Amino acid sequence: MSERAGLSPAVGAEQAAAALADRVVANLGSAVHASRETLRLPLLCLFAEGHVLVEDVPGVGKTVLAKALARSLDLTFHRVQFTPDLLPADVTGVNVFDRQSATFRFRPGPVFANVLLVDEINRASPKTQSALLEAMQETQVTVDGATHVLERPFLVVATQNPIEYEGTYPLPEAQLDRFAVRMTIGYPPHAEEARMLEEQTTEPPLDHLKPVASHDELVRAVEAARGIHVEESLTRYVVALLRHTRGSSRLALGASPRSGIALLSLAKARALVERRDFVVPEDVQALAESVLAHRLILAPEARATGVTAEEVVSEALAATPAPV
Known part of the structure; x- marks a missing residue:
């Protein structure tokens, strides 16, 4: 156009x-x-x-x-x-x-x-x-x-x-x-x-x-x-998700700052293909599991009980308030 x-x-x-x-x-x-x-x-x-x-x-x-x-x-x-x-x-x-x-x-x-x-x-x-x-x-x-x-x-x-x-x-x-x-x-x-x-x-x-x-x-x-525009509140939301994984007792290693960069970059790409010029929390939430789960290292006791990294990401999303 x-x-x-x-x-x-x-x-x-x-x-x-x-x-x-x-x-x-x-x-x-x-x-x-x-x-x-x-x-x-x-x-x-x-x-x-x-x-x-x-x-x-x-x-x-x-x-x-x-x-x-x-x-x-x-x-x-x-x-x-x-x-x-x-x-x-x-x-x-x-x-x-x-x-x-x-x-x-x-x-x-x-x-x-x-x-x-x-x-x-x-x-x-x-x-x-x-x-x-x-x-x-x-x-x-x-x-x-x-x-x-x-x-x-x-x-x-x-x-x-x-x-x-x-x-x-x-x-x-x-x-x-x-x-x-x-x-x-x-x-x-x-x-x-x-x-x-x-x-x-x-x-x-x-x-x-x-x-x-x-x-x-x-x-x-x-x-x-x-x-694509990203409000500061969205950036803080991504950081809060990362910090939640780092503080989880189920993990030996949480998400790195590089994973936050990847998550925000992909959220911007998703907003683009959804025909928006700004990122919304749903962009971050839709991509969080694909971006974060493979970077997390489960604690031995969590692995022994069958906990998965995807479950930890879901827990972080549920526990972290999204900006409105």
């Missing part, structure tokens, strides 16, 4: 970003049979410049979701299968000696993409896992003392299997904290699963998926999300 329609450029950008989100989610829905909220979550991460950890059983569409998101937005996509013998250079890239020029030339690794799918991230050694830390936090990699900047937007979609831990290296807290959200896809409803079987055995929708937005449109949406 233009200024002549009575909207400022900022409001026009917000409307365009919301329309982009609608198109992308609809496009994802043609390839991945999951709820709208599930499909919208990785897109919100893109808007908020965060990263996604998809923890689910094999065969529910984790890889398809990442590929479909990249294709829908016409973004470059690379996939890396993490294995115990994978080296950091296999992810970041390596300097190769060029005989003609008698110099070393940098050969970029798969991390140089807009969307990087890291399949079974917990199967690689901690040394290789750590190769992602600088890229995820600073959007750059350093190889042999030289820093190489990654193209924005940059999204890591990492997957892991929650039921098979033999031969794996659990992600340390520092790395888990760099994922803005942890999500699951789950099994589709009966009718949807039947339709999916028919599609995948005739013409897989992913093979015919077309872009519905451009790279430039996505960049403008990211900028619009940054500009």
Whole structure:
């Protein structure tokens, strides 16, 4: 919409970003049979410049979701299968000696993409896992003392299997904290699963998926999300939630300040796709579990009684008064 329609450029950008989100989610829905909220979550991460950890059983569409998101937005996509013998250079890239020029030339690794799918991230050694830390936090990699900047937007979609831990290296807290959200896809409803079987055995929708937005449109949406207004009371509300987890007797470690930044950034992205130029408490509440639960470490006695991190987040939401 233009200024002549009575909207400022900022409001026009917000409307365009919301329309982009609608198109992308609809496009994802043609390839991945999951709820709208599930499909919208990785897109919100893109808007908020965060990263996604998809923890689910094999065969529910984790890889398809990442590929479909990249294709829908016409973004470059690379996939890396993490294995115990994978080296950091296999992810970041390596300097190769060029005989003609008698110099070393940098050969970029798969991390140089807009969307990087890291399949079974917990199967690689901690040394290789750590190769992602600088890229995820600073959007750059350093190889042999030289820093190489990654193209924005940059999204890591990492997957892991929650039921098979033999031969794996659990992600340390520092790395888990760099994922803005942890999500699951789950099994589709009966009718949807039947339709999916028919599609995948005739013409897989992913093979015919077309872009519905451009790279430039996505960049403008990211900028619009940054500009969403947040009242000071909302910021204090997020801090109160974090502090409640830190004071919980059920936890050995509560939510970090980085988790508060992620929660507020995603709340701004959610407000944007809901066609608002301001954040409301419902934005924070809708995202709190996905953003906070994987960052919390349960106390041994709480774990022994079957308490989950999600329950602690729900308790924090119930105990913390929301601003009005």
